[in-house]
Amino acid sequence: MELLIPLDGASRKPLYEQIYTYICREIRNGNLQAGERLPSTRMLAEHLKVSRSTTQMAYSQLEAEGYIEARPCLGYFVCRVEELVEISRLENGHTEQEPECPDKNEILVDFSPRGIDLNSFPYNTWRKLSRNVLADEQKEMFLPGIRQGELDLREAIRSYLHGARGVNCSASQIIVGAGNEYLLMLLAQILGGSRRIAMENPTYKQAYRVFRSLGFSVCPIEMDENGMSLKGLEESGADVAYVMPSHQFPTGIVMPVGRRQELLKWAESGRYLIEDDYDSEFRYRGKPVPALQSLDRAGRVIYFGTFSRCIAPAIRVSYMVLPPELLERYRRQAGFYASTVSRIDQNILCQFLSKGHFERHLNRMRAIYKAKHDGLLEAIAPLEKDFSIRGEYAGIHILLTCKQGRSEEELIDQAEQAGVKVYGLSSYRIGSGADRAATLLLGYANLTLEQICSGADLLIQAWKS
Amino acid sequence: MELLIPLDGASRKPLYEQIYTYICREIRNGNLQAGERLPSTRMLAEHLKVSRSTTQMAYSQLEAEGYIEARPCLGYFVCRVEELVEISRLENGHTEQEPECPDKNEILVDFSPRGIDLNSFPYNTWRKLSRNVLADEQKEMFLPGIRQGELDLREAIRSYLHGARGVNCSASQIIVGAGNEYLLMLLAQILGGSRRIAMENPTYKQAYRVFRSLGFSVCPIEMDENGMSLKGLEESGADVAYVMPSHQFPTGIVMPVGRRQELLKWAESGRYLIEDDYDSEFRYRGKPVPALQSLDRAGRVIYFGTFSRCIAPAIRVSYMVLPPELLERYRRQAGFYASTVSRIDQNILCQFLSKGHFERHLNRMRAIYKAKHDGLLEAIAPLEKDFSIRGEYAGIHILLTCKQGRSEEELIDQAEQAGVKVYGLSSYRIGSGADRAATLLLGYANLTLEQICSGADLLIQAWKS
Numbered sequence: 001m002e003l004l005i006p007l008d009g010a011s012r013k014p015l016y017e018q019i020y021t022y023i024c025r026e027i028r029n030g031n032l033q034a035g036e037r038l039p040s041t042r043m044l045a046e047h048l049k050v051s052r053s054t055t056q057m058a059y060s061q062l063e064a065e066g067y068i069e070a071r072p073c074l075g076y077f078v079c080r081v082e083e084l085v086e087i088s089r090l091e092n093g094h095t096e097q098e099p100e101c102p103d104k105n106e107i108l109v110d111f112s113p114r115g116i117d118l119n120s121f122p123y124n125t126w127r128k129l130s131r132n133v134l135a136d137e138q139k140e141m142f143l144p145g146i147r148q149g150e151l152d153l154r155e156a157i158r159s160y161l162h163g164a165r166g167v168n169c170s171a172s173q174i175i176v177g178a179g180n181e182y183l184l185m186l187l188a189q190i191l192g193g194s195r196r197i198a199m200e201n202p203t204y205k206q207a208y209r210v211f212r213s214l215g216f217s218v219c220p221i222e223m224d225e226n227g228m229s230l231k232g233l234e235e236s237g238a239d240v241a242y243v244m245p246s247h248q249f250p251t252g253i254v255m256p257v258g259r260r261q262e263l264l265k266w267a268e269s270g271r272y273l274i275e276d277d278y279d280s281e282f283r284y285r286g287k288p289v290p291a292l293q294s295l296d297r298a299g300r301v302i303y304f305g306t307f308s309r310c311i312a313p314a315i316r317v318s319y320m321v322l323p324p325e326l327l328e329r330y331r332r333q334a335g336f337y338a339s340t341v342s343r344i345d346q347n348i349l350c351q352f353l354s355k356g357h358f359e360r361h362l363n364r365m366r367a368i369y370k371a372k373h374d375g376l377l378e379a380i381a382p383l384e385k386d387f388s389i390r391g392e393y394a395g396i397h398i399l400l401t402c403k404q405g406r407s408e409e410e411l412i413d414q415a416e417q418a419g420v421k422v423y424g425l426s427s428y429r430i431g432s433g434a435d436r437a438a439t440l441l442l443g444y445a446n447l448t449l450e451q452i453c454s455g456a457d458l459l460i461q462a463w464k465s
Numbered sequence: 466m467e468l469l470i471p472l473d474g475a476s477r478k479p480l481y482e483q484i485y486t487y488i489c490r491e492i493r494n495g496n497l498q499a500g501e502r503l504p505s506t507r508m509l510a511e512h513l514k515v516s517r518s519t520t521q522m523a524y525s526q527l528e529a530e531g532y533i534e535a536r537p538c539l540g541y542f543v544c545r546v547e548e549l550v551e552i553s554r555l556e557n558g559h560t561e562q563e564p565e566c567p568d569k570n571e572i573l574v575d576f577s578p579r580g581i582d583l584n585s586f587p588y589n590t591w592r593k594l595s596r597n598v599l600a601d602e603q604k605e606m607f608l609p610g611i612r613q614g615e616l617d618l619r620e621a622i623r624s625y626l627h628g629a630r631g632v633n634c635s636a637s638q639i640i641v642g643a644g645n646e647y648l649l650m651l652l653a654q655i656l657g658g659s660r661r662i663a664m665e666n667p668t669y670k671q672a673y674r675v676f677r678s679l680g681f682s683v684c685p686i687e688m689d690e691n692g693m694s695l696k697g698l699e700e701s702g703a704d705v706a707y708v709m710p711s712h713q714f715p716t717g718i719v720m721p722v723g724r725r726q727e728l729l730k731w732a733e734s735g736r737y738l739i740e741d742d743y744d745s746e747f748r749y750r751g752k753p754v755p756a757l758q759s760l761d762r763a764g765r766v767i768y769f770g771t772f773s774r775c776i777a778p779a780i781r782v783s784y785m786v787l788p789p790e791l792l793e794r795y796r797r798q799a800g801f802y803a804s805t806v807s808r809i810d811q812n813i814l815c816q817f818l819s820k821g822h823f824e825r826h827l828n829r830m831r832a833i834y835k836a837k838h839d840g841l842l843e844a845i846a847p848l849e850k851d852f853s854i855r856g857e858y859a860g861i862h863i864l865l866t867c868k869q870g871r872s873e874e875e876l877i878d879q880a881e882q883a884g885v886k887v888y889g890l891s892s893y894r895i896g897s898g899a900d901r902a903a904t905l906l907l908g909y910a911n912l913t914l915e916q917i918c919s920g921a922d923l924l925i926q927a928w929k930s
Contacts, residue, residue: 012635013635014635014637017635017637057789057793060796060797061793063797118604118607121604123599123607126599127596127599130596130599131596134588134591134592134595139583139586139588141779142583142586142588142777142778142779142780143583143777143778143779144773144778144779170477170478170479170482172479172482178643178647178781178806179803179805181802181803181805182643182650182805185650189678189679206801209801210802213654213798213799214654308609312607312608313607313608314606314607314608314609314610314807314808314809315607315807316803316804316805316806316807324481324522328522328525328526331525331526332525333678334678336671336674337675338646338781339781340643340644340646340647340781341643341781342779342780342807342810343779344779345807345809345810
C-alpha cells in the first residue's frame with residue numbers, strides 16, 4: 001500500500017505531525033481499515049523524502065494513541081477505530097486532531113458511561129462566587145496558600161464527608177490536590193517503594209494506568225457477587241488494595257458489610273486499602289451506603305473523593321483522607337510540596353460547599369439522573385427476556401448481561417449498525433480472559449430522555465433474536 | 466522539665482493536635498528555647514493521661530515540621546526557631562498555627578529572597594478576563610480539556626518563549642501542569658528508572674526535595690564562577706543535570722556560552738539537561754541571555770518555566786518543553802494523565818498572554834524591581850569596603866560576601882539584633898561543607914523602597930567592624 005501524504009515544508013506544523021494527522025484521519029474516516037498493513041517507516045520515509053526518524057515519530061505517536069499496532073517481524077497494522085473515537089472524544093473533551101469526516105456508521109445515540117450532564121450546572125452561582133473571591137479586598141488570593149489545601153475548604157470537605165459518607169477524620173487528615181491522578185502520585189511517594197497493588201478486575205482503567213506508570217506491580221483480582229475475592233487477594237501477595245466499595249466501576253457491585261469487614265481485617269497487619277468513592281453521590285433507592293472508611297478502626301483506609309464528577313470535569317479538585325500513620329509520613333516526606341490547586345479555585349469551591357450550593361446541586365442532579373435512570377429501565381424492559389440488568393439504582397450507567405450465547409463484539413456491532421454506541425465490559429478488564437457472558441455498559445448521564453428512549457428502541461430492534 | 470498542657474477531651478481537635486499546637490506555640494514565643502530537652506513521649510503520655518501513640522504523633526509532627534529534633538539515645542530537643550518562622554511564613558503563605566506572640570527579636574525589615582511584589586498585579590484585568598471566560602456562552606469551559614494543556618495556551622506560551630527566550634519548539638512539545646513540582650513528577654515517570662541527577666550546589670532546595678522524594682539519587686556538584694563544574698559533573702556519573710543557566714539560584718551566576726556548550730556536549734550521548742528558567746524575566750542591564758534550550762541541536766534539553774513567579778504564586782501554572790525523543794515517550798507512557806490545571810484558569814491565562822497583558826505586566830514589574838535593586842545597591846554602598854556584591858542586575862536578590870573572616874552565623878545574628886533578617890548562603894547547600902567566605906542573600910522584591918533603605922542603614926550599623 002502506498003500513502004500519498006501531501007507534506008507542506010513551509011508549514012509551522014512539523015512534518016511528523018502532518019504525517020500523523022493524515023494517517024489518523026484516514027483511519028478515522030475508514031479509508032484505512034482495521035487490520036490493514038502500513039508501509040514500513042523506512043519505505044514511507046524514502047517515498048516522502050523525509051528522514052526515517054520523522055516517520056518513526058509519526059508511527060510512534062499513532063501507536064501511542066492506539067491507532068496502529070506494531071506486530072513483531074510483521075510491521076504496523078491499523079487498529080479498530082471505534083474505541084479510539086470514544087477515548088479521544090470522552091476522555092479528552094476534544095482532541096487537537098478533530099476528525100473532519102463522519103464515522104462510518106453514524107452514531108445517533110452514544111450510551112457513554114463517562115459523560116456527565118452539565119446542562120444543570122449552576123453557572124450563574126459559580127460566576128458569582130468567582131467574582132466575590134476576586135473582589136478588590138481579596139489580594140491575598142494571589143499569594144501562595146497552605147500546601148495541604150486551604151483550611152476552610154478542608155473543613156467544608158470534612159463536614160460534607162462526615163454527614164454524607166460517615167467518614168471520620170479531621171481537616172488535618174485531608175490533602176487537596178489537582179485530581180486523583182496527582183494525589184496518587186503523591187500517595188506513591190508516601191507509601192514508598194514498589195508496592196504490589198491489588199485491583200478489582202474489571203476496574204477503572206485510568207487508575208490502573210497510573211499505578212503502572214508509578215512502578216506499582218498490579219495484581220488484578222477476580223470478583224464474585226460481593227466484590228473483590230478475598231481468596232484472590234490473599235493469594236496475590238499484594239500489600240495495598242484499590243477498591244470501590246460503594247459502587248464498583250464498571251460492575252456496579254455494592255460491597256456488603258461482611259466483605260468490607262474481611263477487607264479491613266486483611267489490611268490490619270500493616271496493609272492499606274485505597275477506597276475510591278468516585279460516585280457515591282448518586283444513589284436512587286434505599287439509604288446511601290456509608291464509606292468503608294467509616295468502619296475503619298485501625299487506620300488502614302485511604303479515602304479518595306473528587307469534585308470532577310459531581311460538579312464538573314473542569315474543576316480539577318480531588319482530595320484524599322490519610323489515616324494518622326500515613327499523615328505523619330506525608331508531613332515528613334511530602335509535606336514540602338506546594339498545593340497544585342490555585343487558591344482562588346479552592347476558595348470558590350469552598351464557598352460553593354459551605355453556602356449550601358453543593359448540596360442543592362447534588363439534590364438536583366440526583367433527581368435528574370434518577371429520571372434518566374428510570375426512563376432507561378422502562379425503555380429497555382422488552383430486553384429483559386434476553387438480558388439481565390445489573391448495577392441499577394446507583395451511579396450513571398447500568399449493565400446488560402446477555403442470557404444467550406451471543407458475543408460482546410456481535411452485540412456491539414449490531415448496535416452500531418443501528419446507530420447506537422454501547423460499551424463492552426471486557427474493555428475494562430486488565431489482561432485477557434473474557435467474562436463468561438457478554439455484558440454491555442449503558443451510560444445515560446449526558447443523554448436527554450428522548451435520546452435514551454430512542455436509543456433503547458434502536459437496541460431492541462438491533463438485538464431482536 | 467514538665468509540660469502543663471491543658472487538654473480538652475470534648476474538643477473536635479484531636480488530642481495529638483492540641484499537644485502539637487501547645488508545644489509549637491511555646492517554641493515560637495520562646496518559652497521553650499533552642500537546645501532544651503523535651504520530656505520523653507512515654508513520660509508526657511503518663512503525665513497527660515493519654516496514650517503513648519498520641520504523644521508520639523504530636524512529636525512526629527513537630528519533628529516533621531522542624532520544631533524539634535530527635536537525638537539518638539538522648540531524646541527530643543527544641544530546634545532554632547527563626548528559620549521556622551521564615552519557612553512557615555514565606556513558603557506556606559500562612560500556617561494553620563499562626564504564632565500568637567511576636568518573635569523574640571522584632572524583625573523590622575525582612576530581606577527574604579522568596580517574596581514577590583503583588584502590589585502592581587493587574588487585579589482588574591485578571592477579574593475582567595475571568596468574567597469573560599465564565600460568560601454565558603462558555604459552557605464548554607466546564608468540560609474536560611486537552612490533557613497536555615489547552616492548545617491556545619500552549620501556542621501563546623510557544624510564541625512568548627520564542628520571542629523572549631529564543632526557545633525553539635512547537636506547541637505540541639509543551640506540557641502544561643499545576644506547578645513545576647507536578648511536572649517533575651511527570652518527568653520522572655517519562656525518564657523512568659532511578660536516575661542519577663546532578664545539581665548545582667548551592668541550589669534551589671525545593672527541587673532537591675522533589676528529586677529525593679521521587680527516588681532520584683542526587684549528586685551535588687560544586688560551582689566555579691561559570692557555574693556547574695564540568696569536571697565534577699563528569700566524575701559524578703549522573704545522567705541528568707538540573708541547571709539554572711540564566712540566573713542560578715541562589716548564587717546569581719549567569720552561565721557563559723562556553724560552559725553551556727560544554728554541558729550540551731556532555732548531554733549529547735543520551736544524557737539530559739533540565740533547564741529551570743525560573744526568573745529569566747527580570748534582567749536590568751544588557752541583553753537578556755537566551756535560554757540554553759536555544760543552543761540545543763541534539764534534543765537534550767528539557768526546558769522548565771513557571772508563571773508563579775512572574776505573575777503570582779497562586780497561579781499554579783508551569784510548563785515544560787520536551788525534546789522530541791521525550792515527547793514520544795510522554796505520549797506513550799504518560800499521555801493518559803488528565804491536565805492538572807482547570808480549563809477555566811488555562812483560558813484566563815491564555816487571554817492574559819495573548820492580549821498583551823503579560824508583556825505589559827512584565828515591563829512594569831521589571832521597572833519596579835529595577836528601582837528597588839538600584840535603591841538597594843545605593844543604600845548598601847558603604848558596605849562595599851567589607852563586602853563584595855554579586856548576583857546583581859538580574860533576579861530579585863543580591864549576594865554580599867564578607868571580605869574578612871566573620872562567620873555567616875555571626876553576621877545573621879548581628880543583623881537580627883538590629884531587627885533585620887538576612888539569609889545565609891549555606892542554608893541552600895546540599896550536605897555540609899560551608900562556603901569559604903560568609904555570604905548573605907538579600908531579597909528585595911516585596912519590600913518598599915523605604916524599607917530597603919532603612920534595612921540597609923540598620924545593616925550598616927550592625928556590621929560596623
